[in-house]
Amino acid sequence: MGKLRGFKEFERIDETNVAVTDRVKNYKEFTVPLKEKDIKHQGSRCMDCGIPFCHSGCPLGNLIPDFNDMVHKGEWKRASEILHSTNNFPEFTGRLCPAPCEKACVLGIIDDPVSIENIEKSIVERGFAEGWIIPQPPKTRTGKTVAIVGSGPAGLAAAQQLNRAGHTVTVFERDDAIGGLLRYGIPNFKMEKEIIDRRVAILKAEGIEFKTNVNVGKNYSVKNLNTFDSVVLCGGATVRRSLPVKGIESKGVVQAMDFLTQQTKELFGNPIEGDRIMATGKDVIVIGGGDTGSDCVGTSNRHGAKSVTNFEIMPKPPIGRSEKTPWPFWPLQLKTSSSHEEGCDRNWLINTKEFITNDKGELTALKTVEVQWEIVPGQRPKLVEKEGSEKIWPCDLALLALGFTGPEQTIAEQLGLEVDARSNYKAQNYHTNIPHIFTAGDMRRGQSLIVWAITEGREAAREVDIFLTGQSNLPTKGNGDILSA
Template sequence: MMGKIGGFKEYKREDESNIIVKTRVHNYKEFTIPLKEQELKKQGSRCMDCGIPFCHSACPLGNLIPDFNDMVYKGEWKKALEILHATNNFPEFTGRLCPAPCEKACVLGIIDQPVSIENIEKNIVERGFTEGWILPQPPKLRTDKSVAVIGSGPAGLSAAQQLNRAGHTVTVFEREDAIGGLLRYGIPNFKLEKEIIDRRIAILEAEGIIFITNVDVGTNYDIKELVAFDAIVLCGGASVRRSLPVKGINNKGVVQAMDFLTQQTKQLFDSPIKGEIINAKNKHVIVIGGGDTGSDCVGTSNRQGATSVTNFEIMPKPPVKRSETTPWPFWPLQLKTSSSHEEGCDRNWLINTKEFISNDKGELTALKTVEVEWKIIPGKRPELIEKPNSEKIWPCNLALLALGFTGPETNLSEQLGLELDARSNYKANNYQTNVPHIFTAGDMHRGQSLIVWAISEGREAARAVDIFLMGQSNLPTKGNGDLLIA
């Protein structure tokens, strides 16, 4: 029998606590304080082993959640790790950074706090690394096939690991100076310490995957050279940033969020930086965009010593509790307050920026905004209405544009003759593009998304490539796990 009967009645959900704000904002380190083993077992025991585990179906990877919860409850950490790794190549990333759709769908969430699935996941994999259980698993046999993976984010890395496990010789090309994609130079160090990525890359290298950095395929590496590979998997992400085409956008001090975040992480690791240094110290910072990237800019600005940090969002403030329009088990429309917001930030909703105001040297001094509302017209897209006489001037020396991404770059699609879909993502049928030996996965294929989806797509694409190369595949499908591999 699985689980502890009535565990959820006996124990309340406990989450990790954080190092206090005034200490943690003085460095870029992760700041969570792990729960003790005994407490983690209790948290595992809260799982009811539901007949229909909604957590499992909500997870893009099909993680076998009730199974590993039970193993944690029983103290069988090594078995828990095997179950977790069966469906997820990199639980150390999702265990820290996933918005956890599984928890939003957990049946316990109907009447109580859901099981703390994400934290259990993180602790299983960290235990695995501490105990030395996570070791390279090179393939027993090599095929004579070679695969190029372009892009080393979570999609490229999971595709590479799966294809390598199937015995193919895999080369990963990355244009940055280090492996990891947005895990490396998008997500700040205080959310994911970069040693966590290095630790996993060392395993992948030992398994036989070849990593080549500082190579921008199609720019400083001739696309024709890819002819040496039997198959290609494009995992280049969706990095075309959205801008805000209003007066003053080119003023000094109006900066894309990604340039700001990338520079900060590069500085921590003495990696060469392109362009002028951007720093929030002693500045009034306004972050435009209320999503995850915006939140990361808030946390980074506070660590750099901003005088004030303000956040604008054009959408209405979501309800504090799950909205009735998104009942369980759907992904909830609900106010999200991140640890970065808690560190200090004036959050404003229903605000639109009209102008970036500068001094006569072209340096940003203020932002002009208006208040807006959304008019709902049945059957049509909501219309943005500006409120009359609501203009406001906000002092500002650094404006960070965190407005999302419009889609992937098209350099590769143009040179390789690949079709795009209606949303300008790389078009594919079961991850295969219109050129049969070229596949695509992750944000490049689905548009700006999540780490968990990138890992999932990388795994699925790897299976599609394996079938293309070999006519069949032993690589797992979603939720079935690597346990299928001999």
């Protein structure tokens, strides 16, 4: 695999970014692709490991050494076939996945790991440019019908797999465009929406029917789902976490997803609900240090915020891999995103105690306290406030990027579906307690990664196919074939 000792000859090279001063002026993607010879050299760094742990790091089981080798040899079309055999949407994961495969790369023990995610993105973009990625409608139809509720990565993956197995698939999306959180939850500067539209056009050409502005359980009765032979619920985990503190209802305290969704809708001239949320000229505080918080930082900078501050209640991670998360596990390690680089005062071990307002109910400041975590073996970590550490922070806009507590319960309640202790839709091998209804993605497993959503959509599709026909030729994890190419 790759060039013999290529990892010793070539250093890791990543895509560069457009300068901060230029990229914050718009909402376009700002990465600068590597030249073809440089990508080939990156593929050459793959070590021909005895046991390639990148496979276990990737929930999809992508055949990573195989497509790296094809890139090294310049066989790009074959690389695209191998990549698509296990991943329906590498153009999404190549931009948005945190790349657990790279954290499990054997080379990463002694050197910089292989740049797997960038190679993946380069392969799929080459595939689209060359016209290799084309619709693959099924040769025959089974006569079975399937409804997919939710058009995020789990729903789209399940839809494509089931359609290619010959079933007639209809995807319902409650928003005005296909993509779920990919559409309105991910800023355009991380993934331009034409990337979604390009893939959806292929799915439509393969025979999948999409229906937007259909909110199952609200403007579309769940009884209508009984007209389908099977149903796959892929609605995601969309119930947002809040803070039980004084002033949470103040004007200027906003959920991150409302902020991000509005920005994308306005960018494309789509109607938005409520007053326009702008960070322009404001002291912005983003509460939550994950990817959504980072997206709020980048968007606020593009609005022209006066200042952007980020709070995280957890300790600051180490710059290098923590001893508590050794290779090949996902590391506890400081992540500095491109949005952080654009301007952000980051603070750890900070807890918000109160949102302070003026007499009009408008947010003017935040009161915080420093905290620490007491660790007692065998017990849950305990949050302890530091006495005398209270502080007032000027703030006109507070963005709550605190993650999600689980899926909405409307459909479960109306269908009589069981849920687990964390409010996720309960399923055994993706089967709910109603025989013909399945669930996958964040709705089943809780808030997770895009790569897990695609994996769950693919695996659920196989279970549905077996339910409908008694058998399935759809691939299992890490075992691709023509049906998923």
